[in-house]
Structure formats: C-alpha cells, structure tokens
Amino acid sequence: MTIKLTDVAKLAGVSPTTVSRVINNYGYLSQKTIDKVNQAMEELNYQPNSLARSLQGKGTKLIGLIFPSVANPFYGELIETMENYLFEKGYKVILCSSADNKEKERDYLRMLTANKVDGIIAGAHNLGIAEYEKVGLPIVAFDRFLSDSIPIVSSDNYAGGKLATEMLYQSGARKIAILTGTNQSDSPTNSRLQGYLEAIQHYELEALVFDCLPDMSKNLKALTIQKLLKNEEADGIFCTDDLTAVLVMNEAKKIGLAVPEQLKVIGYDGTRFIQDYFPQLSTIRQPIADCAMLLVNLLIQRIETKEELLEENYTLPIKYVKGDST
C-alpha cells in the first residue's frame, strides 16, 4: 500500500496542511512541529521529493512498463508504440524486462512503487494477483489477468484461434495440430487454444495439442516440432506466435516437407517485423497500434481521474493475413 500524506499527518499528530508546509517551507512553523513531521516521515520511510511532487498535485510523469522481453519483436513493437504515445502525452517510460523471472518482476514492482511512477502497464505474467493488488498504483494489463480491479486489453484470442484453425482447414489440412505458447489457464492467451478446440470439434477432427513454451530452449522447441512433424504426421499447424511458426517452417525445410503443399502453417501476432522479413508466413494479426493506444489512454484516464469504473475487458478484433504458408 502506498503511504499517503494523511498517514504522515496522523503519525505526527498534526494536520495534512502542516505536513505540506513543512515539506515546502511555507508559513510559520515551530521547530517542534518540523521535528515531529520529519520524524514521522522518517518512520514511514517517506521520500520528501515524491511527497513534494504529489503535494503539488504533479505526478512524476514516469510510467513503468513490465513486459517479459524487448528482444522479442512482438513486445518490442508494442513497447515502442506505447513509448511513442506516452512521449506525445508528456510521459517517460521506465522499462522493466521481467525475463520470465518472478524475483525480478517482484523487485521491479517494489522499485516502481518506491520510485513513485504514476502508473504501470503490465504484460508480464509471473506473479500472482495478490502482489499486483497491493501495489496501490494505477495499472492496466496487456493480455494478462492480474486482478479483478485491473482492466485487461487484448486482441480477440478466441476468435483468432478459431479463425486460424478454419483457415488451415479451408486450405486443405485435415490433421491440424496446435503449438501453444502458454499453459496458464488464467491467461487470455489460453483462449487461442479454446478457439482451436472449438473449430476442431466443429469439423469433427482430432485435437493435437503440443506445448512450445517461452521458457523452452530453442533446441527443445525444435525437438517438439520434429516429433510433431514425424510422429503425428500433422498436415496443418497453428502456432500461437509467429516465431514458433518460423521454427516450424525451418524444421519442415530440414526434413524436406514442402510448405504449403505437404504442410500448412499459420502463426499469430503479425508484427510489422514479420510482415517485412517473413512475408511468406500466414498469420493472425493483432492490432498492435490499437492495443498500444488503448493501454496508454486507459492508464492516463486512471491516473488523471482516479476512476476505477473502467470496463474490465477490452477485446480488439484480429485479422487473417495470408502469406504463402497456407
């Protein structure tokens, strides 16, 4: 919980106005009062500077972005777009790359709270709900359920998973597998799997679900893919992210499987990067710019109006982008 001005006032046994005067050196103050307030601030471990700012009603104009990685083109593009919007609105970005590391994410939450950022946009997913709830700062989440009071922005993962599977079916695939990038049931990304299962059931096909998790090494991922291609004889693969789809195409090439003739592949994300450098890949495109703008606008709304009455879920539409892999 964030310590407030009133907490200092209460402990010092003075009015909030007096605390404000001590900090800003306004008006008449006895040495006794000054000492009492300073002692209370020390006891509560209050930083005079952040106090001074919040007393003036000014924020720090710093926003913390907690995401698993910037080296991944999807997060890189999302972060860059958010940073651009935030810059236009006078905010600077503190970058927290949580690296799928619980301890680092926890440390960052503590540092951000102590440093008094004005708010947080979080797309990481290591920590439980409790730790995000106790931060006491405006937060919005990208594609992650963090807490009942934290709104989520995401693309329509369910529709995306369903559409990807339908497109594989329509291009002729009948043994359609999914390579999922998450096994967390509380993540909206999991809805991509639900959409896949729905379509599989509709077409009366057999579900083939394989994990290809972010914390798996590249070699481990390659092994999973090889097993899927050789043992399962899948003729269509839906990967819940584009990079895994690129790995599938590389592995298929290695063993002489022709894409799309023998194997259809579809990814998910559709970054500008993938469109520029892997135009051959068919994919489900998330509206990254829209997600970025909405995340920033929701956060600023929360910061400026202190409104908690935001809708819980904001789901943005996805699009199928056809390459040469389906």
Place this chain on the structure above:
Amino acid sequence: MTIKLTDVAKLAGVSPTTVSRVINNYGYLSQKTIDKVNQAMEELNYQPNSLARSLQGKGTKLIGLIFPSVANPFYGELIETMENYLFEKGYKVILCSSADNKEKERDYLRMLTANKVDGIIAGAHNLGIAEYEKVGLPIVAFDRFLSDSIPIVSSDNYAGGKLATEMLYQSGARKIAILTGTNQSDSPTNSRLQGYLEAIQHYELEALVFDCLPDMSKNLKALTIQKLLKNEEADGIFCTDDLTAVLVMNEAKKIGLAVPEQLKVIGYDGTRFIQDYFPQLSTIRQPIADCAMLLVNLLIQRIETKEELLEENYTLPIKYVKGDST
C-alpha cells in the same frame, strides 16, 4: 549545464550548508533566509526533490537509454542486456526511442536532464556534437561519435567489413557489392565500408557501393536490392546489417537466384534472434553481451568516480559465423 547547489547558494547570497538546511529542514533558519533560498531555487528552476537527492549524495538511480528503436532485434537485444546489468547494479532504465527523429531526440535530452537521470547511454545519431556536450551528464556512446569527451564502445567495424568481404571472396564471389546502412562519415559504422573497400582493393576487384538506409521504406529497399541483383549481376553481397541481408535473400528467391550457388550473402550483427530464426544466414557477429557490459561499467565508473579519464574508444572483436548463405 546542470545547475548545482552552489549556484543556488550564490544567487541567494548564503552558504551551501544553508541551502542544504532549507531543503532538509535542519537546524535554525530565519524566515528571511528560507524565502531567499526558495526564491533562488525558483529562479534557477531547481526541483527540490532532485536537489534533496543530490545533497544526500544519492543519485536518482535512473539511466536514460537513447536508441533509434527497440522494435529492431539488434537494439532490442542490446537494450535488454544493458537493462539486465543495470538492474543487477540497482539502476532502472528510462527508455528513449528516438525513432530517427531529431526533435524527439532533443526533447528526450532535455527531459532526461530535467529529470536528473544519473547518466545516459546513447546509440542514436540524429543530433550534432554540440547538443550532447551541453547536457552536462555522464554519457557513453554505442557505435557513435558524439563528442570528444564521450567514450565510444563499438565492435571492430573495420575488421568486420574486411572479414565479410574476404569470406565472400573465399567462397567464390568475384563481383562483390556492399549494401550500407549508413552514409554518415562520422559514424564508426562507416568503418564497415572502409573494411570492404580495403579488401576489394586488395583483391583488385571493382567496388559496388549501394545505400540501404534505415529511413528507406521496405519497398524502397527492395527496389535497390532488385536493381543490384538484376543490373549489376553481383554474385556476392555484404549487407552491413542482418535484416537487410534477409531482404536480399527474400528478393533473390523471388527472381529465382539460388543462394549460395549463384549469390553469396553475408550480414552483420549476429543477434541471438537471427541465430535462432535465420540460422541459414552467414554473418559477422558483434559481441552484444560484451558491448552491453562495457557500456554499463564505463557509465557507472563515470557516475561514481566522476573520472573523465576514460579511453576514448573501446573496440571489441567480431566473429564470422558461417550459415548456408556463403
């Protein structure tokens, strides 16, 4: 120039100790003294919080990273690695993506100075020397000449350009072109071109220099590449970054040129990303982790010891990584 405590003291006509007392509410102070100091602080536009911190001898523990883009995997990986080292050392990162935009870079420099970051690591290259010199903060540069007093960390661009050209020659290419990602003569990256020219002269070949600049659209780059492949009939191309090399390979495929049989291609950077997802590309690998660690260590050394006696240039060795494109 950063305004110092002594500037406030001088303007207020009091001792630095008195200024410190006013800010921290220590000891006896007459209202007249308090007013004088506050007035001086206001006139100099001094933020009490940053003052308070610098008086306590503590920095803000914030570092500004100014780079063209995080959506580019090379910068993404470099930034992520620096952020990791900085985190371990108790520093947080303010991300400034300058987007090849002079105005934005200038605004960021101003914001960073006003926000009192402890230092800056800069890899952007829009602004002239003068603007970096007047910042008055510890700065180190990646691969960019910013000012005589700012040390540069880079990979051995000259050796890299020479080695890339030699590898193309040794794999049989005789009409070797270069696609350069910079036309700035004061950028160390330009040394890659010098290394290429040196090798071309050594082998008594004709130099074929083409620009493929970061601000060119993807279609414009594709046009340049098509022209090079069709009109110049190059049988070897050295691209000064890996992403351009990927575009070359895509364009070659489109017109049915076999790589490496008819066309040898070599890139530059060798990110983990390229090694994982484009393992077929031969490249010159920069030691990204070493660059990141050195940049961070040099900056912290500058911050903590205020030493200006750092070497001007730190050049780290490169490596040839053979894929299937040479």
